[in-house]
Amino acid sequence: MSAFISEFDLHTRAAADAPTIAIKDSIDIAGYATTAACRALVDQPVAATHAQVVQGLLDAGWRINGKTNMHELAFGMTGINGFTGTPKNPQDAARIPGGSSSGSASVVGLRLADAALGTDTGGSVRGPAACCGVAGFKPTFGRVSRDGITPKETTLDCVGPFAREMRVLIDVMTAIDPTFDTRTARANASKSTVGIVEVQADAGIPNAIESAVYRADFVSRKVELDAMTDAFAAGLAVINAETWRAFGHLVDTGKLGADLVARLRAASNTTSTDLEAAERVKRTFTAAVERALEDLDVLVLPTLPAFPITLEAARAGTSVIAMSSLIRPFNLSGHPALSIPVPVAGSALKAGLQIVGRKGADEKVCSVAAHLEAALAA
Structure with a gap:
């Protein structure tokens, strides 16, 4: 099944009825190669030790039931992978599952695991979660260990969970x-x-967000966030530079998908001036988010501005870069952000409702999400 890279049963103290969790193939599991779903990395030596997050799960009694598929090298938003296959979108098999943590969102939505781990550099947990109709969380930057995660060096990436x-x-x-x-x-x-x-x-999605807030009976008001568009572009510049630095050497191997080669070559053109400008935007946008949260517990907004496009459209070249316009900015700022599914009037598909909190207030974001979930289920 293309949602998994490999399936197995890994446990230490786990009981037979222990909850199951799947792990994105950019996270080390001892005894397995971490290939990032890429042909160029299939000959990597197996990991000698578990990533710290994996060890934490095993120590807590979770059963790991496999490594999940992903967008190649975690550098894409569609989840389409010509080498390892494309995970199924549980909401609509004709649509993209989202990337890069496509397999992690898919296995949870398909009930092949109780939960999954992914990574989120520019929306790669929250985007697939919204596409696949599950919950996905990007913690505060730096709060969850990245020991044993590929790539090793990053200023934006966070390990985060998916669950139903x-x-x-x-x-x-x-x-x-x-x-x-x-x-x-x-x-x-x-x-x-x-x-x-x-x-x-798109029409209907903002109304769905407001309706959910109303049903939860929260005290709320409208908020404008300055520099969202600039933060999106700045986050993209940082991701491009850091992904080229990590994986640019693979371009000439002949073992990467053509689309990935094109994106990496474009990423190589990111300049030091681009990164200096991105750093200025980061300061401005971070300050804007923190001002907005001075007298509010959380901010809410759509996770994605539209429903996921079809696989056919994506393969025909329809751009998906705008998918991350509302999620990537919070990688740049480092704030915790969580997506939960929300019904949209007139649609069989659920959209994503994104909840953003103060840095370090990950628990508050989760409690707000749980309250919204209960209100939507009532």
């Missing part, structure tokens, strides 16, 4: 982050104050 229910996602966070306060994450969030960020999105 917030209670399970919170269980995963408890296992992978020793500082995570489970009691706070499960606390009653009904009195939280919410800022609804005004953004451009």
Whole structure:
């Protein structure tokens, strides 16, 4: 099944009925090669030790049931992979599953695992979560260990969980982050104050966000965030530079997909001037988010500005870069951000509702998400 790179049963203290979790193929599992779903890395030596997050899950009694497929080298938003196959979108098999943590979102949505781990550099957990109709969380930058993660050097990437229910996602966070306060994450969030960020999105999706906030009975108000567009572009510049630095040497191997080669070559043109400008935007946008959160507990906005396009359209060359316009900025700023599925009037597909919190307030983001989840289920 293309959602998995490989399936197995890895456990230490796990009981027979222990919850299962799948691990993105950019995260080390001892005894298995970390290939990032790329032909150029299939001959990598097997990992000698588990990534710290994997060891935390095993110590907490989770059963790991496989490594998940992904967009090649974690450098793409569609999840389409000509080498390892393309994971199925559980909401609509004709649509892209999203990337780069495509397999992780897919296995959770298809109920092949209770949860999964992915990585999020420019929306690569939240985007697939929204495409596939599950919950996905990008913690505060630097809060969850990246020991044993490919690529090793990054200023944006975060390990984060997928789950169908917030209670399970919170269980995963408890296992992978020793500082995570489970009691706070499960606390009653009904009195939280919410800022609804005004953004451009397809008809129906912003209304779905406002309707969810109304159903949750939160105190809310509209909010404008300055420099969102600039932050999107700046985040892209940083990702391009860092991905070229990590994987540019693979371009001439003849073992990369043609689309990836083209993106990497374009990424190589990122200049030091581009990165200096990105750093200025980062400061401006981070300050704007923090100002907005001074008297609000969280901000909410769509995860994606539109429903995922079809596989056919993606393969025909339809650009998907705008998919990350509302998620990538929060990689640049480093704030915790979580996507939960939300119904949209007149559509069989669910969209993603994104919740952004103060740096370090990951537990508050989770508690707000759990309250919204309960309100939507009522």
